[in-house]
Amino acid sequence: QVQLVESGGGLVQAGGSLRLSCAASGRTFSSYAMGWFRQAPGREREFVARLSSTGIITYYTDSVKGRFTISRDNAKNAVYLQMNSLKPEDTAVYYCAADRALRGSYRSVGEYDYWGQGTQVTVSS
Numbered sequence: 001q002v003q004l005v006e007s008g009g010g011l012v013q014a015g016g017s018l019r020l021s022c023a024a025s026g027r028t029f030s031s032y033a034m035g036w037f038r039q040a041p042g043r044e045r046e047f048v049a050r051l052s053s054t055g056i057i058t059y060y061t062d063s064v065k066g067r068f069t070i071s072r073d074n075a076k077n078a079v080y081l082q083m084n085s086l087k088p089e090d091t092a093v094y095y096c097a098a099d100r101a102l103r104g105s106y107r108s109v110g111e112y113d114y115w116g117q118g119t120q121v122t123v124s125s
Contacts, residue, residue, distance in 0.1 A: 001026060001074070001114075002024055002025060002026045002028070002029065002032065002098045002106055002113070002114040003024065003025040003114070004022055004023070004024050004025075004096050004097070004098060004114055004115060004116035005022065005023045005024075005116055006021065006116045006117065006118060006119040007019060007020070007021050007022075007023070007081075007095050007119060008020040008021045008119060009094060009119030009120045009121045010120075010122070011123075011124065012086055012100040012121075012122070012123055012124070013068065013123070013124050014086060014087055014088055014123055014124065014125050015085060015086065016086050016123070017055055017079060017082070017083060017084045017085075017086065018079070018083045018086065018121060019061065019082050020036070020080065020081040020083065020094055020096075020119060020121070021078055021079075021080055022034070022036075022076050022078060022079045022080070022081075022096030023030070023077065024079070024098065025077070026077070029048050029074060029098075030053060030074040030076040031100070032053055032098040032099060032100060032113075032114075033046075033050060033051065033052050033053050033055050033098070033099040033102065033106070034051050034053075034070070034072060034079040034096060034097070034098055034099070035047065035049065035050040035051075035096070035097045035098075035099060035106065035111075036049045036050075036070060036081045036088075036094060036095070036096055036097075037076070037080075037094070037095045037096075037097060037109065038092035038094045038095070038121075039095070039118075040091060040092040040093075041090055042093070045095070045109050046061070046109070047054070047061050047106070047107040047108075047109075048060070048061055048064055048068065048081070048094070049064065049068055049070040049081060050099075051070045051071065051079065055071070055072050055074070058070055058119045059097045059107075060105055061107075062082065064083075064090075066085070067083065067084050067085045067086075067124065068081060068082065068083050068120045069081070069082040069118075070082075070085075079096055079097050081094065081096075082118055083121070086121075086123045086125045087123060089123075090121060090123050091121060091122050091123050092120075092121060093118040093119065093120050093121075094118060094119050094120075094121050095106045095115055095116055095117075095118045096115075096116045096117070097109075097112035097113075097114065097115050098112060098113055098114040098115075099113060100113050101111045101112055105122075106120065113124070
């Protein structure tokens with residue numbers, strides 16, 4: 001069992017930066033791949049980024065490539081999402097998620113076993 005708690009969201013102007021954190025409980029955190037998703041009002045939850053358990057393999061959705069960076073610190077049981085050059089269209093609730101083992105598509109909500117409660121990111125124009 002893994003419990004996830006996100007933090008770091010807030011209100012920022014376009015072009016600004018935020019760093020989201022996700023704190024995980026459990027002794028097996030280092031064995032999980034971690035992902036970030038987001039959900040804007042009236043839209044489905046969508047994939048943002050994924051990082052392998054080793055921290056070596058990363059995936060990003062095209063709209064955030066070059067602007068967002070996912071990282072993890074297994075010693076601290078934490079995963080991060082550094083978001084730079086933020087745009088109004090990045091406004092959403094951001095969720096971190098843990099995946100025990102890749103069974104299908106890493107972009108799929110159903111792939112992930114545990115979810116945090118989300119943190120709001122609002123980017124003003």
